[in-house]
Amino acid sequence: MSTFKNNVSETAGKISRNPVHRLDLDVLRRLQVDATGIYDRVSKIAKTRNPKKERQEIWLKHAVSMIDLTTLEGSDTSHRVRRLCQKALRPLADFPEIQVAAVCVYGNFVSEAKRALEGSAVKVAAVSTAFPHGQVALPLKIQETKALVASGADEIDMVINRGAFLRGDYSRVYDEIAMVREACGEAHLKVILETGELGEIQHVWTASEIAMQAGADFIKTSTGKIGVSATLPVSLVMLNAIEDFYLRTGYRIGHKPAGGIRQAKEALHWLALVKETVGDHWLVPELFRFGASSLLDDIARQIHHIKTGQYESYDYIPKG
């Protein structure tokens, strides 16, 4: 089971990093999505790609290694963040070799998290650009990002300018991402599309493509702060966009569904979705993450059930 340890550092640096590309509006215009087809495909995968028993246990453990364990509440405190970090270091009590990929926090807890995770390979991700709404002037977004990187954030989760996107100002969306990317320096950039606010599924691809052209390392579905968060159909469109971008450029972009993923079964569907689309190579924490908090505990319960045949209670699982 040692393969789970230090997953991140093992292959770090082996994926060539996506640069900022020139904005190509022609590509945007060529992309076509049919919503019904997307829904049908998702339902087919969910019905016919289900690992069982021991296979499922292994899948779930890998799912844990791809979690960005998240707390993004106004009520967060240093203590709360430290407790989350402890959970990140040992997400499954019975399997000490497994750690999550990262913790994801608000900016003012980056140093706290860094300290708590010191010496481990677990990354610290911080939300930036006036998360979750992004409604501040661009210089402030740049400034915020720079400060977060300076305080030690390994990864930056930014939000796109949905207002600009919806009024069709794609170059504005692109510019903001590209500039934040520059501000990130070595820190990896996850671009949150907030797909629940984009109106239609075709827009998900358009926004994905803009983000990738602007140098995103990851494209992420949601902030988790609005009614509609990550869904399999939206992820499917984003994964298709990633494959299409990869076929054109050769760069592998990561994907992070976030918000609303609470059940082990859902995590399995997502892994299958990745496997069936972009393929096995994406099934690593460098290229796939779950943004989640309570998912972890349901996975713990499910693994318990696989191993013992008994159903588990949350009372037996240390709170994160």
Place this chain on the structure above:
Amino acid sequence: MKARKESERMEKIKRNGRLGPSSFPRSFAWAEYGPALESISHAKIKPRYDLFIGGKWITPASGKYFDSINPANGRVLAKVAEAGEKDVDNAVLAAQEAFKSWSKTSPQERARLIYAIARVISERSRELAVIETLDNGKPIRETRDIDIPLAARHFFYYAGWADKLEEAFPGVRVSPVGVVGQIIPWNFPLLMAAWKIAPALAAGNTVVLKPAETTSLSALHLAEIIEDVGIPPGVVNIITGFGKTGESLVRHPGINKIAFTGSTEVGRLIRKMTAGSGKKLSLELGGKSPTLVFEDAPLYEAVEGIIDGIFFNQGQVCCAGSRLLLQESIAPKFITLLKERMRKIRIGDPLDKNIDMGAINSSRQLETIGRYVQIGEKEGAVKYQAPLNCPKDGFFFPPTLFTEVETSHTIAREEIFGPVLAAMTFRTKEEAIELANNTFYGLAASVWTKDVAKMIEVARAIKAGTIWGNGANKFDAAAEFGGFKESGFGREGGPVGLWEYVQIEELETGEATHLENKKAISHSFDLNGQIWKTPKMLIGGKQVRSESGRYYKIFSHDEKLIADVPLGSRKDIRDAVEAALKAQPGWSKSTAYLRGQILYRTAEILQSRFAELTQIISAQTGCSDSAAQREVELSLNRILYYAGWTDKYTGNVNPVTQTDFNITYPEPMGVVGLVSPETPSLLALVSKIFPAIASGNAVIAVPSEKFPLAASILIEVLDASDMPSGVVNIVTGKAEELAPVLAEHRAVAGIDFSGTPELAKKIEELSISNMKRTWTHEPKDWESRFAQGRSWMRKYLEFKTVWMTALS
């Protein structure tokens, strides 16, 4: 070549990434799915199955049984009775006996019983799914999610029609057909049984059904359900056996209708066997259905649609999307994506819930597929098979893609009935339509584009019974399904599906009246100072003589010579069909309003020849003036009647279970041949021509051989009207010579024949040249209001069902 290089480059990137093959040294073995086997403990397969006749399980007269094999491992599942002639006879007798009471059972009672079948299928769905998978070889995910639920859905759907047949046929009088013989294939055993039995019972018929010999079990379990819910004995009889059993059923004189789903080859035999028997016939035959992918298509969804289109049920689907037509600009990228997707197909134990493709149904079919693939390679197409692990036991065949296929290649023309896809390219929309229609089949097509206007244009232009817009292989009980051209005739599903199981009084209860002359003699005819007239034929908008220059003499009822009429020949029919083929597309595309206007105007001009027509009819036949006047009057009314139908006869929006927007609407068949009876010479001719052209067909009419002079006047009237050239062609002469030429002509889509029973039989036999529709019945009384109507419009139309993806 360039395209291939580009596609190779992209595949390389896809496989290796930019950094070369070693960029990810990590193993992904953990990400295997592993097996997820469906339990078979709840499926009780008996060691031996008897025949279900008259509500009892009967051993076959011969005592013979044959093996049913599990195609996934080649092992025997059960012994199944082989029905011989004697058993078929017993089954038909039982069905005849049961028909007496079942046809009189209250519609509400029939509805409840059919509903009960649906319910029990749903309750036993797990068991049925497993039995179907074991017997057929198809994956459990298909039997579980598609075959069985859809079978139940068909019974639900038609249960709902049983008590509203009158509403289903407004303005038409219908009654059940009687005993229906149904022969179904092995690709969707239970589902096909449901497609056949549900509408038959709803309309009050009784049934003798024969499943395919390799897949009898689910139909026999359906028989148990039918027994359990209390369908009266003999209403449904299930007899098992081989082609010989089917033949006995088809030939049995006690059968009133045959419904067949299977190959075009067998469909031809059945058409020939039933010719002249008066048996109603519906055939759902083969296909070579195209999938068109335009450059503005949602490409990833299109790839998935192709996977569903050709690899669903191992490609053993009559409407499988076996021809892929790609716009050149996206072809290389698309082929890359498709190959990549093919690598992710999971083939193996059909009982595994994580399996996409199971076993081919039989070793014989496996050989056929293998043979076609060899031919494909030999003819120069490039084969691709994804590196999948096909199990060694059982009859498995890997998903196969051929690129660089030419239209002349065997694999682009013939139905393979296996997981083999032939890919070709096109440059423009026009070329795409042309290639799509370049087949003698017309069952289905998929069209992929996000441009709605283009979608609708292409959907209308493709001659196929079902068009899936941005989709593939979707079915529902509320949506009609069936073919154009050699894919057969008749529709299953939807309200139109009921037509196949009812007799329509207006169309079918009449006896031929063609040889009886009206006898009243009133006065004799003379030229009366007029100039001698030279009757002509009408071909391609021109009044012409016979190509051969021959003519024949027409005498009045009192045996005076009154005209020389052109004696049409094979070549005249040929020319008329050419003209009709040229005219028909434009005619059907013109607005219904315009067609109506032209028909009204024709009536107007005909009216101006009223006196002359009356005179000529009575002179030829010797009928009274008032009788002749009545005939002309009725003919005028009939033209007006159909002129008014042009912009009213239409289809339905179907409430299907999918979120798709689904419409079924009538389309003209194309070029139709019409052969008129001797009398009433004008009224019968008008009764056939005008509904046919009102709905957008072009026609070649052969008027009364003995009394052609009214037609000669109609020719002049049509020539003087605004009727576009070639829409109506009239060839005079001997029906005996002309009708067979029409029946054999492969570009003629249907023939409506009135004449002797011997000639009618011959016409039906000859119709197998292209599996054209034939109508050989005629109304008892051409003057009756039932000699016209909605059903006459329906006669010359075929229904097309269009699915377009939409969110609910």
